[in-house]
Amino acid sequence: MASQNPPPAGPPYAPPPYPPSQGPQQPRWAWWVVGIVIPVVGLLVTVLVSRPGSSDDKGAESAPTSTPARSSAPAESNGQEQPAPAPAKSAEAKKALYGPVVVDADMTNTGSYIDLDGSGPIVSGATNNGADIIFGASLGLFVPDSASNLAPLPDSGAAPTADECAAAVQETGSYTADPKPGGRFCLMTGKGRVAYLKVVTAPSTGTGKLDVTVWDTPGA
Template identity: 70%
Template sequence: MSSDNPPPGGPPHAPPYTPPQAPQAPQPSQPPRWAWWVVGIVIPVVGLLVTVLVGRPGSSDGRTVESAPTPTRSSASAENAGQGQPAPAPTKRAEPDKALFGPEVVDADTTNSGSYIELDTAEPIVSDSSLKGADIIFGASLGDPNLFVPGSGSMLAPLPASGATPTADECAQAVEDNGGYTSNVKRGDRFCLMTDKGRVAYLVVVTAPSTGIGKLNVTVWDTPAV
């Protein structure tokens, strides 16, 4: 045998064994940064809405809040009666003063010295001459119609041209505060007068001519209670 032939040998060498690797799962993609801002805003808003809805009357928790009924006048009265408290008495309205005379129109001749009028009688007495006890004279001795208190007592008080009819007490107070003894007059003028026996009169001039028949609307009350 020739030495050129290679000696017999074993099988050819195989490459080293490498175990197969398991496939790797794909990495999840990261959400964009703006998504975290949206989540941070939405969660508080949803929580606020849930709080509001739960707090509303008749919400889904099944409980209904009922307001207490407003007490009426009758129920309040019944409650007071049940507690032994009497109901308040109704306010008594003041009754108007009862006049002894009038209001009624009284005629008086105003020519020259005029007419003397007595108001302490059941009805006014009018005289065209000096009358003892007269309370007022309605005349035009100086040319202009006027009212004059005999004896010049401060018993005549003018009132504003407009206003409510005074009471006896108000007239008496007007005389006390602003009494005089004479005043020129014209239609529509108003006066309070205190008689020499303490009666109170309210006079409204209806007509006041320099000559002829003048007219006074007269109301007379008894002496006011002190």
Template identity: 60%
Template sequence: MSTDNGAFTGAPQGPQQPHQPRWAWWVVGIVVPLVGILVTVLVSRPGSSDDKADTADKSPAPAVTQSSAAAEPAGTEQSAGQAAGEPSESARAAKAAFGPKVIEADTTNSGSYIEFDTSEPVVVGNSTLKGADLIISASTGGSPDLFVPDSHMTLAPLAGSGAAPTAEECAASVERNGTYPLPATRGGRFCLTTTEGRTVYLKVNTAPPAGKANLEVTVWAA
């Protein structure tokens, strides 16, 4: 029996895929690492966006100049030689050693003797007070009067209204109009120079023929 050459020998083979040459895989193995190195260099090179952001964050803050600083309030500048908190010469001259404050003095009979050359006025009801600068008394039986001991012409009247005088104005008034004595009428205003050279401004608020007189007093040091 003859062999049938047309017998089935298996499924027909399709077209065969060409084999990749070995050098192609070798090239791929080199190119891929090179691409990775190139990307790393580009990302980390100076001038990238991250580096710029870091540089901007670390830049020093601008210095404050004299022109941008807040201006000093007016009036805070002190003269050279005047310590902080020290009053000016004019302020020291205007400062009173006492007052204005109200004192009381009894007008009954021989009245009261008043000393102004002390830290506060001293009022005594008899003539034993040595160095008294003023006496208020109703010994004549009528309205009380103001006397200066030893009849010194160091008491001067002022107009019945107006602002209280300064020490300079009061002293000038005594220089021009000093006299002795004067009636202590209610509302009367007077200037006095003491035995130690102090200047006194005195206003009579009340002055009864007997009882307590109410006197508003300011004393300036000599």
């Protein structure tokens, strides 16, 4: 009886070896993908670098810019210098109620009585209880009731302001003075007004002249 043994098995199957100079071949679609991706990446890099707000632009924007210095030269218009603005008036400056106005007085004997508390000077040849100053040859400049309301000023210089006159009366006030031509005086009236008197002429007889300015003060 013959034996039913199977034939001996051969060696296991192995794929043919690849040539030593090359590995497994890449599929063609992989090369298409690489060819597309590289240009796209390059385009994106270019756009990112050149867009506004990139790091280079931010660096340029953050750099401080120099401010041109202002010129101290006066502004010109049509080739002509503009006039400088007028200085603001001092709060102490007061507008005169009236004057300067020339007041005539009869210098003979006791002279004339002058009232400065009205809307203008009032000159009287007789005794006047409302007079603020007497101007005559025998009395000179005299304040009725001997009130210390008359103050001398230097013979030269600018005309005083109301405040300067008031201060002079407070500091050096007297009731009488010698009225020489060119003499200057400050006077406080019976109603608190301030007056500036400048002697124009002061003859021993005839007409004497005073240049008078009166300010209306808040206390008047």
